[in-house]
Amino acid sequence: MKKTLLAAAIPALMFANGASAVELYNDGVNSVSMGGHLTVELTDKSGDTKLDANSPRINFSFNRDLGEGFKLDSRIEMGMSNFVTGGNSFSTRLGYIGVGHDDYGRLSAGKQWSVYYDVTSATDMPIAWGSDSLFSYANGTDGGKLGLGRADQSVQYRNGVSLGNAGDLNFGVQWQGTSGEYDDRISASATYAVAGIKLGYAYSGGDVDYTNLGQGVQDANVHAFSAAYGTYGKGLYLAGAYAMSENLQQSELAGNGIIAEEADGYEALAAYGLNNGLNLYVLYQGVEDTTNDLTIQEYTNFGAEYKLTSNTVVYGAYKVDHGSDIKDTDNAFAVGLRIFL
Numbered sequence: 001m002k003k004t005l006l007a008a009a010i011p012a013l014m015f016a017n018g019a020s021a022v023e024l025y026n027d028g029v030n031s032v033s034m035g036g037h038l039t040v041e042l043t044d045k046s047g048d049t050k051l052d053a054n055s056p057r058i059n060f061s062f063n064r065d066l067g068e069g070f071k072l073d074s075r076i077e078m079g080m081s082n083f084v085t086g087g088n089s090f091s092t093r094l095g096y097i098g099v100g101h102d103d104y105g106r107l108s109a110g111k112q113w114s115v116y117y118d119v120t121s122a123t124d125m126p127i128a129w130g131s132d133s134l135f136s137y138a139n140g141t142d143g144g145k146l147g148l149g150r151a152d153q154s155v156q157y158r159n160g161v162s163l164g165n166a167g168d169l170n171f172g173v174q175w176q177g178t179s180g181e182y183d184d185r186i187s188a189s190a191t192y193a194v195a196g197i198k199l200g201y202a203y204s205g206g207d208v209d210y211t212n213l214g215q216g217v218q219d220a221n222v223h224a225f226s227a228a229y230g231t232y233g234k235g236l237y238l239a240g241a242y243a244m245s246e247n248l249q250q251s252e253l254a255g256n257g258i259i260a261e262e263a264d265g266y267e268a269l270a271a272y273g274l275n276n277g278l279n280l281y282v283l284y285q286g287v288e289d290t291t292n293d294l295t296i297q298e299y300t301n302f303g304a305e306y307k308l309t310s311n312t313v314v315y316g317a318y319k320v321d322h323g324s325d326i327k328d329t330d331n332a333f334a335v336g337l338r339i340f341l
Contacts, residue, residue: 029065035058035059035340035341038053039336040054040337041053041337045331053083053084056080057077057093062074071101072097073098074098075096077095078093094113096108096109096112105160110154111154115158115188118202119191120202122227123283126269126271126315129283129319132297133243134241137149146182148204151176152176154174158170167193168193173186185204186204188202188203189203200227203223204222205219215247220246221245221246221247221248222245224242224243227240228240233279237270237272239267240267241268244263245263262291264287265286266286266287270282278306279307282300282303283303284299285297285300295324298321299321303315311340312339315336316336317335
């Protein structure tokens with residue numbers, strides 16, 4: 001696959017802090033590789049300190065040259081939610097098969113990173129307290145049924161074109177069938193990159209039955225915009241994103257889990273990676289229930305990540321909470337160690 005198609009086909013899977021994969025087998029036609037990461041993290045919020053795992057996962061990729069320019073790629077990725085506590089641990093994070101061609105693009109099916117995340121991933125870089133203000137993981141889920149994070153049961157088509165010195169243009173479309181209270185959903189994204197700058201736009205929409213919340217069937221849709229400059233962890237990196245949603249974000253008014261008619265999300269990230277492996281960053285995040293003029297969440301993270309080796313990172317972060325109109329909030333800190341497989 002050409003460079004632009006690869007970037008469109010596998011968005012943000014290897015984006016930060018030395019993510020890597022180990023090739024286990026390659027006969028020139030078929031290849032198998034293993035990747036993922038493990039993390040132990042100590043966190044404190046409101047005086048409650050605990051040891052956690054921060055999203056550990058392991059994945060296996062199976063790729064095959066089909067000839068005539070066609071290549072198959074597939075991945076199964078399992079999360080280990082009880083990595084530091086014991087008990088039943090594994091859950092499916094990703095599971096898909098894709099077939100791509102330099103000229104014809106790539107078609108894939110399964111549970112996979114959404115085309116919406118092509119755009120919102122611009123600010124989802126730090127290890128501690130990643131992106132949760134752009135609705136990618138709406139209502140405390142992985143965004144699967146809504147098709148915003150790791151999209152469940154999705155079919156995607158992606159392609160990209162190089163414009164030479166004028167940059168690269170990539171686009172993707174995504175479809176999900178009916179699943180329970182979720183009707184068919186359609187998503188699309190487009191990104192344009194030139195001279196170290198990347199711009200993106202994404203849309204996702206479809207009806208959701210909120211009868212259990214007393215709100216009936218609603219069109220749950222979202223538009224997202226992002227802009228980024230540089231490479232995270234290498235020199236200056238700047239990114240900003242904005243999302244505006246309808247009938248998507250849980251507002252929890254008066255302690256009840258209702259869905260806000262309209263909500264806006266904001267994220268802004270500034271980071272600088274030094275040559276010695278130290279990366280410093282500031283991340284601002286906020287979500288507003290614009291229908292009722294309420295702040296759902298707003299905080300700023302200050303953090304540092306240091307590469308002990310190319311695939312071992314220690315990190316620390318402090319969250320300054322700016323308050324919420326719907327729930328109790330407080331400052332927090334986290335320190336941790338992540339190893340990439």
